[in-house]
Amino acid sequence: MTPIATVDLDRWHEGGEAAATVLREVDAGMQRAGFLLVRGHGVPHGLPADLRAAARRFFALPPEVKQRYAVSVGGRGWIGPGLEANGYAEGTETPPDLKETFAIGADTRTGDALIDTVWFLDNVWPEEVGELRELFLAYTAAMRTLSDELLALFAAALDLPHNPFEGLASRPTWTYNINRYPPLAELGPPEPGQFRIGPHTDFGTVTVLDREPGAGGLQVYTEDGGWADAPYDPSALTVNIGDLLAYWSGQRWPAGRHRVLPPQASAPDEDLVSLIYFYELDHDARVTPLEPPIGRVSGLAPVVSAEFLRTRLDAITLG
Structure with missing residues (x-):
């Protein structure tokens, strides 16, 4: 048994009792874990695999080449190893997370430089992997559409008379990270308390994850069951809510607490x-949070x- 519910957006679109069942499943699943597996998400078939393959070509470049695109946490480009520790977001000092990111x-x-230089930076595109740009843009367009649909789904799951997010995401801030979790054979043994990603909750409204299952994979925390491996469904995307949406829900739904285990000796x-x-x-x-x-x-x-998010992003940045 898993506390993470699986919902199908196609059934929600059917209306009637099928849709009502989906909405009940969404509310119950969010109350348990702040996580869902989502089918019927509409992401074009093959796009995630193509993007992942292009990203692997970038990550395989020599470090001195990747360094041309190096940025700090929150920037646009390559975030190398040792710069981020997500556990700090919940006050836990951990060694740096075992990952690299584009x-x-x-x-x-x-048009306001004070805003744009923080939230709307220019993106950087590696010339060594020219196909990354178009794949990134196609995938993030699909993610934007899906995320807006998920916000509408969440409003419907709470039986609200309208979707309160319709007027709040005309020019949204968003970030898209591709994380590579290197193997044990490359890294050597992790330090005590070190993870691929340390325990944390995300900061915004929704996070949409396309992941590869593994021995050192995603774990989700619930009050009832503690830490457990997240279920994997190749036809579904993993969705969790962040601190901002949990706050909006009046803490009805917890932000999905999670971590990614370090590489395991059983799978070096x-x-x-x-x-x-x-x-x-x-x-x-x-x-404005929902009242009882x-x-x-x-x-x-x-x-x-922006004010809500900035304090959290600063907390996880090392150096």
Whole structure:
């Protein structure tokens, strides 16, 4: 048994009792874990595999070539090993996460330099892997469409009279990371308390993950069961909500707490690549938490999306 529900967006689109069942499953699954497996997501067949293959070609480049695209956490380009420790987001000091990342993000500039230089930076495209740009753009377009649909699904699951996110994501901030988790044979033994990604919750509204299963893979935490391996379905995407959406729900739904295990001695050559889309809202979106009886906590103050996110991003950046 797994606390992570599997839902099918095609059944939601059917309407009637099929849709009502999906909405009940969404609410129950979110209350348990803040995670879902989502089928019927509409991502073009073959696109994730093509993007993953191109990313592997980039990660296989010599370090001195990747260094041309090097940035710090929150930047656009290559985030090399040793720069990020996600456990710090929940106050746990851990060694650096065992990964390298290539990141892009929203570039729909506002014209205000103070905003654009933080939230709408120019993306960087490695000339050595020319196909990455078009694959990235095709995939993130599909992710944007899916994420907006998920926000509508969540509003419907709470039986709200309208979707409160419709006016809050006209120029959203988002980040798209491709993480490579190198094998044990390359890294050597992990330090005590070191993970591929340390325990944390994400920061925004929804995170959409296309992952490869592995011995050193994704684990999800629930209050009832503690840490457990996340179920894997090759036809589904893994979706979790972040701190901002959990706050909007009045803490009815917990942000999905998770981690990625370090490479395991049982699989020393395991080399995994994950595709991760972090969706948020407009940088200046004002989020007002739901009051009881839908929300679980009353009197939570409204927050502005960018201010809410910035403090969390700073916490995980090393150096």
